[in-house]
Amino acid sequence: MICCQISNLKRLKTSNLRNFSINPDNKYQDHVNLAYATYESTDSEKKAPPLILLHGLLGSKSNWSTLCKIYQTKTTPNRKIVAVDARNHGESPHHREHTYEALSLDLKALLSTLDIDKASILGHSMGGGTAMFFSLRHPEIVEKLIVCDFSPISNNLGDLRGYLEAMERVKIPRGLSMSKARAAAEFQLEQLGIRHRTRRKFLTTNVVLNSDGSFGWRVNLPALSRSCSNLSRINIEEGQTYEGPTLFVGGNNSGYLKPRELPRIKRIFPNSKFKFIEGAGHWVHFDRRKEFAEITVKFLNGKV
Template identity: 40%
Template sequence: MKTWLFFDRFKFFVRKNSSTSGAVKLASETYVNAQADGDVTLPVLIMHGLFGSKAVWAHIARFLAMESNPRRKIIALDARNHGDSPHTSEHSYEHMSNDLLYFMQMNKIAKATVLGHSMGGRCAMYFSLTQPDKIEKLIVCDISPINNNDSQFSTIKFQLETMNQVKFPKDVSLHEAKNDVDKQLSVKIPKPLSRQFILTNIIQNEDGSFSWRFNLPVLVQNFQQNIDQFPNVEGKVFNGPVLFLIGEESSFVP
């Protein structure tokens, strides 16, 4: 069961305005209902959470595309250091916001509704504050801009460190490799659902070896300062419509 919270104004504070300096080209997947009548209106851009990818949102993106009236393109993105997007040594909400702006510029998207979950939700909030003219509406799923050391978001660092200790097996199938890694993770990550989500990020390389799809060393390095913490303040306001979707028993929102 979910609790839906509506806000018509979002105010927080950010460090500085964004530019596209150092931006990377984000991988994306576009969904649109070709059977619907009428012109396509402003798109919806979906930004996943930590360890996620555009593939995680494929089912929801298809549903939104089919149900949109008027017709909209639903575009699911891979964040830098995730999915099929480039790996870089830098990972912060400022960098991810620059990537989003660059994506919109390269695809000639003047304005969009941005939907972000967890890490993607914080990036969406930061983007709305630094680029308010680019946002039609903002949807934030199960995260807030409030830095709270007791939140579940902070415990993810432990999962990152646990993944960093994983030893991938050799000369086995992908299925066998996932089973092996699952056993390693289960010692410190007891929840099966958490491990199953993590295991979707194991890939087999051309030489037969295995690795994480996301850029684990960079995420570990940047987590505490640049992911767990929302950027410092300097007074920006987004006056457009905002919807916060929060799990009824969520520990990610204080």
């Protein structure tokens, strides 16, 4: 088997935006052209619908690289894997709007560009919110849905909001190597109250060198800070459901996916199953990658 990775890593400017409308009454008449990376086999004749991976707030498609390779080799029939950078993250353009409606519009445009009319979608946190929003509005496109540690009912984004506030206060001196710049940012984040080393390392992957020689953040902090409250829940219309196979995977040490909300979630996603992984927090796919991969591969292969 030959596994190839094809990356669309070109930084896109906001001037490259083009019109794309899902609903003529939708106020978001433009989308952003999302950066993405694909993983696919060249020797498999029978293929299942592609799997689209959506990262969480302050993440990027690179967070999924190890799991992308696992999904590409372990899913049966084989699937093309597409890891996506959301707007205001990674290599995708910045935009003042950051809502689930806008994120869903971007995803719809990307699938159209890639000629994908059927796909399974896996999203973590904010990406899970986007996946749910998209599935409820475009159920005919979504084969299977996997939501990683996020609820359609309510989510406390207090920690993530605190991360945004801390990142805005970080000042990195000029003239440092990238490794030293990220170390300086990590030290300041610790001083600003982010005690978990893994989380600081995760945040500092967003440090970039600007064209003027200064250091900054790859993510669009002002837009994300303004929009944080909009991301705590998704807007669901009365009676709206997604009937397709759905898997919610939560961390046992996380408070995002609450057991008491499962009956209400079942009414929105009636064909849903729930798994909680021991020892995992909100970043389930990092904290317990092996267990997360096993559970999700079985689901994608029709065994859960």
